[in-house]
Amino acid sequence: MPEHPVHDGAVSYEPAVGPMEHAADYALFGLDAQGQFRTKSDMYFHGHPVAGYAPRTVGPFKLEFTKHMLDMTIIATLLGVVLVTVARRVLYNVRSDRAPHGPLANAVEAGLVFVRDDIVKPIGGHHLAPFAPLYLTFFFFILFCNLSGMVPVLFKGPTSNLAVTGALAMTVLVFLMFMGIKRQGLVGYFKNLVPSGIPWLLWPMIFAIEFVGSLMRCGVLAMRLFANMLVGHLVLPSILGLAVFKPGAAGMAAMGLVVGVPLALGLSGLELLICLIQAYVFTMLSVIFTSAAVHPEH
Amino acid sequence: MSFDAQVMLYTVIVFLLLLAVLWRFAWGPLMRALEEREQRIAKRISDAEELRRTAEDRLREYERRIATAEDDAAAIIALGKLGAEKVREETMAAAVADSAKTMDRVKREIQLTKEAAVHDLREQMVQLAGELASHVIMRELKLEDHRRLIEEAMTEVEKAFGQELAKPRTPPK
Structure with a gap:
């Protein structure tokens, strides 16, 4: 083997x-x-x-069940339970004419409004607005997979696995092609991959480039998220390694503690930010790609 | 680093399951809730706006009514004053006219009384003169002489008393 x-x-x-x-x-x-x-x-x-x-x-x-599979199962279950509970409570509060309250409910509402009104609606327009739940699920699932990687012992951060991000990007690709074909027809979708006004001699070449390009965009989507998350997992242990490796050299260990721990602390803060930004970037780019497939004129 | 196909498949399954559950039980209800809240707030705002407008209208109407009432009151007071003035003037005029009438009557009565007194005096004088003459002279005179003598005496008496009687007197107040 x-x-x-x-x-x-x-x-x-x-x-x-x-x-x-x-x-x-x-x-x-x-x-x-x-x-x-x-x-x-x-x-x-x-x-x-x-x-x-x-x-x-x-x-x-x-036929193996891996740590990343377990982590994403736990995250998906927790997300499902928490979000469904929050949604029921918010709906109950609204129906019984009570003011919105609770930090959790407010955070979920803020996330929902952010993704729906600042990402999906401005970029996707009315064609993608009904599919806001899809992008909301992308955003929340990726965000919490990213954040789980920050928990030292319990989780390993499923989004630092290319298979996971690849699967998510493939979901985007399938949805994108489905929407494009549904909107323009099978022939129309592939015909519109090539911008109008291209000489017919160049047409096959441009078509190939555009088709591969649309696949590649999704591949890059997966790679971007994977690389960002993996780097976080690589950098933090490397910095902390300053403090824990070389057990024989006391001076090095002391320096590692003095330099490594504050640096790791700062980088952890940065990493938290990156977790949020990458979830946002993945969601936004998937909306942009889907929107481009739905509106070929842009 | 290996690329595990089963992880990929599992990810897709987990994601789609999560998507289905959240779409049905979380995002759907949440969006409905937000929409309902939005509508409710919009309705509250428009209700409040309407209420404000109604209140403003009502306030303006009340102000108008108060102004009208003040005007009415002023008019009534003015009318009352005018009426009182008129009544006063009428009363005054009536009183003046009344007193003038009374004065006239009194003057006329004085005049009549004076005339009656003069007449009485004259009659008595004629009589007295006649008696006096008959007593003092004791002689019969012819009727004409008699008459002439009396008239002369009468004229003299009138001359003497007439001025006295004709003197203006202040009327009694």
């Missing part, structure tokens, strides 16, 4: 784990090649796959 470096579980122990390995996803439980149920302790030894373990695969899918 070339993608799973095999280690001798009994003696092989390398304390220095690479930053990428640190940020990587890992399986919690799954089926091995023989079809036997394995838990994390069976699969890994000090962060490395144990000798002879290989997951069972069905096509490209490994």
Whole structure:
């Protein structure tokens, strides 16, 4: 198995784990090649796959349940419960003619109004306004996946996984093409990919460029979110590593504490901001791309 | 770093489930709530505006009524004053006219009384003169002489008393 470096579980122990390995996803439980149920302790030894373990695969899918999958399940469940509760309470308050109150309800309302009135309506217009819930869900789900990465032990931040962001971007791509085809027809959608007034000789080339471009835009959407989140996970441990590595050199450790901890604190603040900004950017760009597919004239 | 297809599929499933649940039970109700609140607030504002306008109209009407009432009151007072003045003047004029009439009557009565007194005096004088003459002269005179003598005496008496009687007297107040 070339993608799973095999280690001798009994003696092989390398304390220095690479930053990428640190940020990587890992399986919690799954089926091995023989079809036997394995838990994390069976699969890994000090962060490395144990000798002879290989997951069972069905096509490209490994039959493993990973940490990122667990995290996003927890986040989605919490989001669902909290938002549904808040929505019911707000609706009840409005129906019973009470003033809006509660910081949570106000925050959710502010987020809703922000995404709907400042992103979807100005950019998407009346064609996308009915689909504001889709973008709201993107925004809140990505925001809390991002933020969960800031919780040190409990969560690992699913959006630092390209598979997760890729799946989200693919959802955008499918919705975008669906909306474009629904609005302009199958032929119209692909014909309108090419701007009018192009000489017919150039048409196939431009069509290919535009088509690949529309796929690439969504790929970049996934890559942007993934890279931003991954960098956060890489930088913070690296800075904190100043304080915890080199246990032998007391002077270095002291300097690491003095320099590393305040720096990590500041970077954590920055990271919080980036979590919010990237959720916003993903939502806004997906609205822009969908809007471009719906209104070819722009 | 590996690209796990099952993570991707799982993400899509989780996201779509979350989307369905939130669309149906969170975003839908929340948007409805916001819209209802918006409408309610807009209605409140328009109601308040209407109420304000009604109140203003009513205030203006009351002010107008108060102004009218003040005018009416002033007119009534003026009318009352005018009436009182008229009554006073009429009373005054009546009193003056009355006193003038009374004065006339008194003057006339005085005149009549004076004339009667003069007449009486004259009669008595004629009689007295006659008696006096017959007593003093003791002689018969012819009727004409008699008459002439009396007339002469009469004229003299009138001359003497007439001025006295004709003197103007201040009428009694």
